[in-house]
Amino acid sequence: MSSIITLTVQEAQDNFDFVFSLVERGHTIKLISESGHIVLMTPIATPNQGSKINIPDPEEFVPDPAFVAGYVSESLNEMTQDF
Secondary structure: OOOEEEEEHHHHHHOHHHHHHHHHOOOEEEEEOOOOOEEEEOOOEEOOOEEOOOOOOOOOOOOOHHHHHHHHHHHHHHHHOOO
């Protein structure tokens, strides 16, 4: 089972080979810098299995307006429920 592992940039730099092996095994690494920037290292494809993540080609992608509207409404509702 893959998971998200949170590390500081320094931890990742000090242990890069190990961190990269975790990504190769399917784990996502969340790097947090001292200034608060966040970067994800995530597996996309492997030579034997290909991509298991369905990422649309940006030139062919056409968003579904109804889905986008529903997603935006739901997200705004979650973000503003305390107001």
